[in-house]
Amino acid sequence: AQSVTQPDARVTVSEGASLQLRCKYSYSGTPYLFWYVQYPRQGLQLLLKYYSGDPVVQGVNGFEAEFSKSNSSFHLRKASVHWSDSAVYFCVLRDRNSNNRIFFGDGTQLVVKP
Amino acid sequence: EAAVTQSPRNKVTVTGGNVTLSCRQTNSHNYMYWYRQDTGHGLRLIHYSYGAGNLQIGDVPDGYKATRTTQEDFFLLLELASPSQTSLYFCASRADSPSYEQYFGPGTRLTVL
Numbered sequence: 001a002q003s004v005t006q007p008d009a010r011v012t013v014s015e016g017a018s019l020q021l022r023c024k025y026s027y028s029g030t031p032y033l034f035w036y037v038q039y040p041r042q043g044l045q046l047l048l049k050y051y052s053g054d055p056v057v058q059g060v061n062g063f064e065a066e067f068s069k070s071n072s073s074f075h076l077r078k079a080s081v082h083w084s085d086s087a088v089y090f091c092v093l094r095d096r097n098s099n100n101r102i103f104f105g106d107g108t109q110l111v112v113k114p
Numbered sequence: 115e116a117a118v119t120q121s122p123r124n125k126v127t128v129t130g131g132n133v134t135l136s137c138r139q140t141n142s143h144n145y146m147y148w149y150r151q152d153t154g155h156g157l158r159l160i161h162y163s164y165g166a167g168n169l170q171i172g173d174v175p176d177g178y179k180a181t182r183t184t185q186e187d188f189f190l191l192l193e194l195a196s197p198s199q200t201s202l203y204f205c206a207s208r209a210d211s212p213s214y215e216q217y218f219g220p221g222t223r224l225t226v227l
Binding site: 009032034036041042043044045046049051090094100102104105106107 | 118145147154155156157158159204206208212214215216218219220221
């Protein structure tokens with residue numbers, strides 16, 4: 001069955017440090033994968049997406065993610081975080097074989113310390 | 115720019131009350147969705163629709179009805195609200211191929227006392 005797991009409910013990093021938020025998925029085949037960000041009191045906004053091709057995809061605000069079929073992962077990275085990156089990040093899978101159903105991870109809350 | 119709006123932004127009702135949450139999109143998207151967001155559960159799909167008059171059941175539909183009156187408008191109805199339905203509700207519309215990106219509204223916080 002399709003699923004998305006974000007193993008870290010909360011990650012705390014210092015401003016200027018590098019960041020990796022983990023995402024593991026379960027899917028037979030190659031899924032469509034997304035990272036969304038939710039800032040306080042707002043809806044979700046798309047950061048980046050992977051459909052095929054180059055496994056490293058670039059997103060907004062310096063974020064990137066790397067797809068790994070062998071590891072069933074789609075981890076999000078940023079070289080140097082800013083305090084304004086504090087938010088909740090969701091990894092999302094779209095099932096291209098099942099009417100494009102969407103599966104959300106539970107989210108990772110990122111706290112950036114000044 | 116794509117836009118999804120929701121109303122009201124906040125709502126308080128009592129157990130057994132009747133609540134309607136509204137969503138409007140100006141994206142000309144066919145698909146629209148209603149989710150609830152609770153701590154520890156991420157977003158869970160309640161209902162969705164692929165056009166006016168269509169309704170599809172999501173993953174947590176119990177206690178909810180929905181109606182898609184036009185391509186733009188999608189309503190979520192709680193006819194006998196219960197405290198377990200206290201949550202943050204998001205509406206979204208979805209672009210077609212090749213993007214399939216979902217555009218989310220700002221959310222409605224519902225409290226059932």
